Amino acid sequence: MALVLLPGLSHLIEDISEEKKLPPQVVESALREALLKGYERYRRTLYLGISEDPFEQDYFNNFDVALDLEEEGYRVLASKVIVEEVESEDHQIALAEVMQVAEDAHTGDTVVLDVTPEKEDFGRMAAATTKQVLAQKLREQQRRMIQEEFADLDDPVLTARVIRFERQSVIMAVSSGLSRPEVEAELPRRDQLPNDNYRANATFKVFLKEVSEVPRKGPQLFVSRVNAGLIVYLFENEVPEIQEGSVRIVAVAREANPPSRSVGPRTKVAVDSIEREVDPVGACIGARGSRIQQVVNELRGEKIDVIRWSPDPAQYITNALSPARVRAIRLVDPEGHHAHVLVSSDQLSLAIGREGQNVRLAARLTGWKIDIKDVETYDQKREDEVISELIACRQKEEALEFEAETRLIAEQATRAHEDARLRELFPIDGSITDENILSSISPDVNSMDNQDLLQNTSSDINVINEE
Structure with missing residues (x-):
């Protein structure tokens, strides 16, 4: 059949490409898919009010659309298998018919035929489907490019x-x-x-x-706005020493949305210096607090504590509980990262913080479980007995976990050995793959989605660019 003309097709593709920021090849592919869906809709409308739709979901998989940018039009093509007796005119063609133009044809060969309908027969519903599917495909391509652009x-x-x-x-x-x-x-x-x-x-x-x-x-x-990465970025932009590498941020603990409204947002940042002569805390705070104030302003008044990191856990915990003054640190269970912090009674509430926020952030920052204790009422003997019981429970739990993991690994090895033995006894045809099995049971999602794309009626595809 004759080429269906689309005047201005080349300019249409260029305009859409420029407006949507998509490569011309992507626009062409989307237009071909949309025209194919429009043809599918055209074929289905022929049965409206006459009989049930006879087409299955993948019925039109052997159809394609070819764009002719020079003559500005398109053709609908169908790949058909040569057979002796035709059972499906859309998928097969008689050998006798093909031999009239190609005497060397054989059954089983595939030929591509032009099945383009007349433009007048295409119908308003089919044109509306083409328009809507094109818009949908363009949106999908835009989102995909956005995903790739921002993911990297x-x-x-x-x-x-x-x-x-x-x-x-x-x-x-x-x-x-x-x-x-x-x-x-x-x-x-x-x-x-x-x-x-x-x-x-x-x-x-x-x-x-x-x-x-x-x-x-x-x-x-x-x-x-609550991610700890935002804190790191703001400090990197305000503190030249961090950009140069002489100061590094070791850890960040942030509570941007406290559980209670009576407690404001707060962050603790642990910093360290690569060079001895550089004070990491002073570098982050700046002269008269100028640098940290810029960070606080960007976070709308969030309280930020900058503390010095230390390889010594006791010193690190002491620093993390700032501004409270610590009297002593007992690492009661080093393997379990459990520490008792002894403070005077007047520093108890400050060390814990309002609704426990200060000690909670310090624990997250250091990775230690911290118990704040009043030094004046601290009973070391009784506390050691409690800790001994906790250590015993922890070790028992770890032993059970190790036993379970060992048993799981052994079971997996046994199953793998059995699978290998079965494959030797019953070899599988190499043409049968997981991908083939999955594709045979997976629905054609795109086709399912496209069935719902029937709304506005229009016969002019060129108005796509105006949207």
Whole structure:
């Protein structure tokens, strides 16, 4: 059949490519898929009101669309198998018919035939399906490129602008770099700071938390204001010594959303110096607190404690409990990372912090279980007895875990040995693979989704570019 003309096809592809920031080849592929879905819809409409739809889900897998950019049109092609007796006209063709034009044809060969319908027969519903599927495919390609673009970012911290609000989430516009278009990212409620004022067009520094696949939406960007990585980034940008490598951030413990409103956000940062003459804490705080104040301002007043890291656990725990003054540290169970911290009665509440926030952050920062004890009422003998029981329980649990892991490894080795023996006794045909099995039982998701793409009616595909 004749080529179905699409005037301005080349310009249409170029315009869509430029507007959507997609390669022309990607736009062409999306257009071919959309036209094929439009042809499928055209064939199905022929049976509307007459009989049930006779086409199965993968019925049109042997059909394809060829674009002709020079003549600005397209053709629908069908691959058919040569047979003696035709059972399906869409998938087979009679040998006698083919031999009229190719005398050397044989049964089992495949021929490609032009099955393009007339433009007038294509129908408004088929054109509307083509239009809608094209828009959907372009969106999918955009999301896929976004996923690839942001997944490989060296710097996970972005400048974001508030666009709108959806339920409890803030939708923000972010960009991966200069001259790159802005894309939408979601800031969920759990990743928002309580002191932030998210108003329209307000800008914030956000941490790119993840680029994940969301059902029915494709790749989505999720950003965070509570991630500890944001703290590291802000200090790296404010402290030249960190950029140069003479000061390093060893650990960060952050509680950006405390369990109670009476407790504000707080962070503890452990820093160390590579060079002896450099004071890591002083470098991070800056003259009169100028450097740390910039970080605090960006985090809308969040309290930040910068402490010095130490290879000595007792000294590290002492520093982490700042600003409380510690009288003594007892590492009661070094293997289990359990320590007793002895403080005077007037420092007890300061060491624990409001609702336990200070000791909780210190424990996260150091990786030790910390018990704050009043030095005046501390009974070492009784505490040692309690700790001995705890150590015994811990060792018993570790022994049980080790036994379970050993048993699991032995069972896995036995199963692997049995599988290898069965494969020797009953070899499997090499053509049967896991991929073949999976593909035979997996539904054609794209086809299922595309069945729902029947809404607006239009016969002009060119209006896609206007959307």
